[in-house]
Amino acid sequence: MSTIIDVQDVTKSFGGVLANSDVSLQVERGGITGLIGPNGSGKTTLFNSVVGYHPIDSGSIHFEGQEISKLPVQKIARLGLLRTFQQTRIYGAMNCVENMLISMPHRKMTFLESFGRNTAEDRERAEMLLDFVGLYEKRWLRSGSLSFGQQKLLEFAMALMNEPTVLLLDEPTAGINPTLINGLIDRLKRANSDFGITLFIIEHNMRVIMNMADTIYCLAHGKLLAKGSPDEIQNDQRVIDAYLGAH
C-alpha cells in the first residue's frame, strides 16, 4: 500500500489558539484510517486543512504526491478528495434522487458532457446507492424532511455517487440511532472494499473506529499523540490518559 494523503508538520492556529501543532500523518491508499481524540483536540481543524477550508500556518499536505495546502476547496475536491460534514449538508428542498444526481462526479465530465441529461444508468446507479444506504423507500421524499440520521446516510450516498478516491468522514455515526450503527459500519467497510474508496474517518465512537480502521491516529491538544493499529491504540496508555483526562 502506498501513501495517498501525506500530512507533514502541519501547524494551524486561530488567533493565538494553537489548533494543530506539527501534526504529521499518512493515509494509505485503499485502507481505512481513523482519527480520534478528545473534544477540541483539533481533529476537525485538521480535516478542514486537508480539504482546503482554511490556510495552514506551516507544513505541507500532499495528495497523490501533489501539494494541496494552498488549493481552494473545489480544486481539492476535484482531485477526488471528498468530505462529509459533521452537521450534514444536503439539498433540503430537493428529493433524494435529485440530491444523488447533483452529486454526479462533475470532475470526470467534459464541459460538453455537463450539458447532457442524466442517463438511465445514472438514475439506476443513484437508486442502487440509495438502496445501498437503505433509503430506497424514501427516494422521492423531500430530503429536508428526513431524520438527521437519514440525512447523514443520504450525504454518505451522495459522496459515494461522486466516486471519490478518498472520502473524509467527519463523525459518520454521530446522531445516528445506535441500532443502525452496525449497518453503517458494514456499509462503510463495503464502500471501502467493494468500491475501492480510501476512507479517512474522524470518529468519537471507539467501538466503531476500532471495528473498522486499519490504522488509527490519536490527537490531543492539537498534537499527534499516538499512531498504530486498533489494538496498539486501545492499549496505549497515553491515549487512555488523554481520554480520561479530557472527560
Place this chain on the structure above:
Amino acid sequence: MRAYPRCAEESGFVSHHQYLEEYNPMKKSLSLLGCALGASLLFSHTAAAQDCETITLGSAISLTGKYATNGIHAKNGYEFAIQKIKDAGGVQFGDKCYNFNVIYYDDESKGDRGATLAERLINQDKVQYMLGPYSSGLTKAIAPVTEKYQIPMVEAEGASRSLFNQGYKYLFAVLSTSEQYLASAVTLAAEKADDPSKVKVAVAVENDPFSLDIRAGVLEDAAKFDMQVVIDEQLPRDLSDMSAILTKVKLLKPDLLIVSGHSKGAATAVRQIGEQKIDSPMVAITHCEAADVVGNFGAAANDILCSTQWAETLTYEDPLFGSAANYEKEFKEAFPEYKDKSVPYQVAQASAAVYVFKDAFERAASLDKEAVRDAIAATDMMTFYGGIKFSEFGNNIAKPMVLRQIQDGEYNVVAPSEFASHPLNWPRTPQ
C-alpha cells in the same frame, strides 16, 4: 380608439381657470390623480362652449423627472397659445373653425420613454401632428419616430444642431439652434480684447446633447478668433458642486467663462462663482431665467451674461399675441404663478410652435398631414417671438439669439447690437 383614458387630454377643453390650477405645483399631483375622474364632467362642460371642431395634437412632455420644471413651462406655453387661438375664433379655413386639443403623456425626462409614447400617440391615439418634448435629448429620441410615421412635428425646446443634420423632413424647430446660444459671448469677448488671440476661454457644459452643442458652437467661434481654450470640461448630470472647475478657473484666469447645464448648472455656477469670488471679466451661462438666479442668488448674479431665445423687451409682434411685452403680460395674467419672475423663453417658444401650426393649417386649408407639412416648411412669418422661417433642415433661420446681462437684478439686452437696450458692463464687477 379610446382604450386609454388620458389624464391630461381634457386640458384642451378645460376652462382657463382649471388648467391654471392644474399646474400650480403643489396642487398638480392631486389634480393629476383626480383628472381621470373629472374627465367626463369636463366633457359635458365643453359641448356648449364652441361649435368649432377639434384638431388633435400630441405631445410627450416631461411632467416628472429632471426636466419637469421646463417641461411644465413648455406645456403652459402650449396651453396658453391654444387658449389664445380659441379666444380669437380658432383655426379658420374652409368654412369651418377648429380648436387645438393636445394629448399629453409624461415622458419622465427619459428618451426611451419619450420614443415609446410618441409611438403610442401615433398608433393608438391616431395623432397626426405633434408638438415637441422638452430638451434636445428627448427630441432626438422622438424625432426618428415622427419621421418614421411621417408625422409633422413642430418643436420648441430641442435646439441641438445634431437634430438638423439627420435629413429629417417632418421636424421643424421654432428656436435657434444651440450652437448659437453663447457664440455671441465669444464675439463680445473678442470685441473687448485688444488681441482676440490672447483671449482665454473656459468651457464647462453638461454632458447632454443640448449643452454639448453649445460647447461645439463656442469652440468653433473661439477657433475663428484663434482664442485659447484653457478649460474644456463636462459637467455630470447630477451636478451639485463645481468647485474643482472653479479652482482651475482661478489658476488659469480665463477671460471668458462659459457654463451650460440647464437650471441646475445655472444655479450651481452662479452660487459658487459668488462664493469663490471668481473674477473672470466675462461669465456667460444659459437658463438664468429658468433657474431664477436673480431671485435665488441676488448680487452674486450681477453682470453675468445669459443667453436667451427671446426676451419680453424685444420689439417683435404679431396679430395674435401682440407684442412680446403684451405676451408676457397676458401670460402672467393667465398663469399667476409666474407673477414674480420673468417669463422664461421656454414658455414663449412653446406658444410660437402652436402658432406655427395655426398658420400652417390655415395656409394649407386642409387636414392632410402632407399638405400641412408642406405648409409648415413654407412658413415665413413674424411673431411676438421673432421671425420664423425654416431652413431645408427644419431649423429656424429667421431669428437671432439674444444675450442679456444681469444688471442690478434686471435682465438687459446687450447683444446683438441691433436689439441692445443697454451697454455691456465689462469687466464684470464681482460681489
Place this chain on the structure above:
Amino acid sequence: MDQFLSNIGLLFEFPIVNLKIIIDGLMIGALFALAAYGLALVWGVMNVKNLAQGDFVIAGGYVAWYLSRHGMPPLLGVPVAFVVMWGVGWVVYRLVISRVIERDLFTSLLATFGLAIIMAQMLNLLFGSDTQSIQLDYDTLYFFDFIDIPIAKLLGVLMATALAVAVVLFMKKSRMGQAIRATSQDARAARVLGIDTEKVYSFTFSLNSAICGAAGAIIVMVWVIQPFYGITYSIRSFVIVTAAGLGNLPGVIAAGLGIGVAEQYGAHIFGIGYQQAIAVLLLLLVLVYRLVQQRRVRQSLK
C-alpha cells in the same frame, strides 16, 4: 490626454492647489462620512443594507429648505431636519424595514431600492424637480489669496463634526447606545440579556434617518439638492462602509474624508464629469481588494 497632463501639471506648478483640493475634499468628505456612519449603524445592528440612504439625506435637505422658505432661520434647519427625519425614519421602519430584518440580504437591498424610488418621487411631486439650495449670506474667508472657505461651508463642517461627536458620545455613554452596540455584536445574546431588540432596531433606524436628515440640512446650505440626487450619496455611503467595515467609526470617518479628497483629486485631474464614475470605481476597487484578501485565506467575500 493633454488635458490630464496639464491638470496634473497644475498640481505641481501651483502647490497651493493641493491644499485647496484637500480642504474641499475634507469638507465634502465630512458629510459623506456622516451619512455613511448611519449606514454602518443599520448595517451592523440590523443587517439592513439601506439603498435609500441618500434619499433620507435629500429629504432632510428639503425639510430644511422648505421651512427656511417659510421664515425659519436656516441654521435651525439642522436640528429640525434631525427631528423630522427621526419621525420619518420611525414610520419607514414600522412600515417596511421591520419586515425585512430577518430576511435574506437581497430582500433589504431591493426593498430599500423601492423605498428610494418612492422617496425621490414623493419629493419630486411635493417640491418639483428644480435644484434648490439655501443661500446663507455669510462671507468667504480667504487665505493665501487663493484658498477660499465660505463661512457657510465652514459652519456646515463644524455642525457635522458636532453631530458626529454627539452621536459617538451617545453610543458610548447612554444605555440605549450600549444596547445598540450589544445588539450589533450578537442580537440573540442581547435578547437573552433582556434587551428589547425590537426597540433597539427601531431606534437605530430612526437615528440613522435623523443623522442623514441633519446631513441633508447641511448639504442644502453648502451645495444644492434635487429630488434625484439621493443615489450619489447612497453610492458614497456604500463605498465608505465597504471600505471601512462595520462598527469601525474611525475607519468610517477616515474613509469618508479619504473618498472626499480622492474624488476632488479625480475631478481635478480627469474632470468633474468623472466624479460619479470615480466613486463607483473606488467601490469596485475596494471590493476587489477585499476579495483578494479573502482569497488569500481561501474564502470569498460574503
Place this chain on the structure above:
Amino acid sequence: MKKTLFYAVLLLITIAAPYLFPDYGTQLATLWLMIIVALTWDMTGGQMGYNSLGNIFFYGTGMYVAALITIGMVHPIGEYTDASRSELMLFTEGQYFTGLIVGSLGAGLFCALSAVIIGYITFGLRGPYFAIGTLGVAIAAGELVSNWDWVGGGQGIQLPVYPGDLDTGKVVFYFLFAITGVALFIFLKWLYSTRFGAAINAIRDDEEKAEAMGIHTMRYKLTAWALSAFFVGVAGGISAFQLIHFEPLETAYQTINLGIFMVVCVLLGGKGTLWGPVVGAILFHVIKEVTWNYLLGWQWVALGALIVVTVVYFQDGIMGWLMHNKPEWFGMRVEKKEQEGTA
C-alpha cells in the same frame, strides 16, 4: 398531449398578436423584451442564487456594440458620432439589415465575453456584495460611456430609421424580439433539465457543498452568466434599432429602470421557475402601462410601492405561491416519479 396543445395555442397567440393588435405592436415588442430580460435575470438570480443588479450592463453594452458594428461597417464611427457634422450619413437597405443581424449577434457575443471577464472578478463576491458590485459595474459603465466622445458621449447614438414599410417594420421588430424570447425559453427549458441546470441549482442552494463535491462552480457560474448575457446583449442590439436614438445614462445603462424592473418581474412571477419570469414580466408590464396611464405623475410612486410590497410580502411570487398552494397543478405528488414538472 394536453401540454402540446397548450404550447401550440401559446405559439399561435404569439404569432397572431401583432396582427390582432396592430396598434400595440411596439408595446408587444417591449413585452417580449421584458420577458427576455426577466428570464435571463432568473438564470443567475433565481436558478443560481446570484442576485445581480447589474445585468442592465449587457443591455446597454449590447445596444452600443450593435450600433457601433452597424455604423462601423459603413462609416467612420468618430465622424458619424460627431454632433456638429453637417453632411448626411446614410445607410442603404442592405447595410441596415446586415447591421441589424450582424450587430445584434455580435452584441450577444461581445456581452457573453464581457460576462466571463467581469464574472471572473464579481463571482468571488457573495450575497449583497455581488448585488452591489454588479450594480457598480453597470453604473460605472454608463458614466464612462457618457464621457467617451468617440461613441457619442452624452449625445448618444443615432441609428437609421427602418427603411421599409412602417407596419412591416413594427412587425419585424416584434418578431425579432419574439423569436429571441421563444428561443431563449426553449433553450432554458432544455438547459434546466441538464446536469448543468442541476449544478447551478446546487450552487444556489449551498455553494460550499457544491464546491466540496467538486462541481466546477466558477466555470458554471461564468457559463450561466455568459449565456444570460448573450441573450440580453442580443435583445439590447435589437432595442437599439427599434429605439433608433439612444444615449448612455437613461436609455442604454438605465440602472434604475429596466435594470430593476427585470428583478421585480422575476420576484413577482416567482424566482427559480421557468414560467415565473414570463408571468411576472407580463403582469408587471401590464401594471406598469396601466399606472402610467391612470396615475400620471404618481406612476413611479406606485411602482416603488409595488417593488416594496412584492419584495417584503410576496417574495415567492405567483408561481411560488401556486406551487405551494396548488401543488397538484404542477404534477407534484410525493409518491410519483415525475418530479421535475415545475415548468
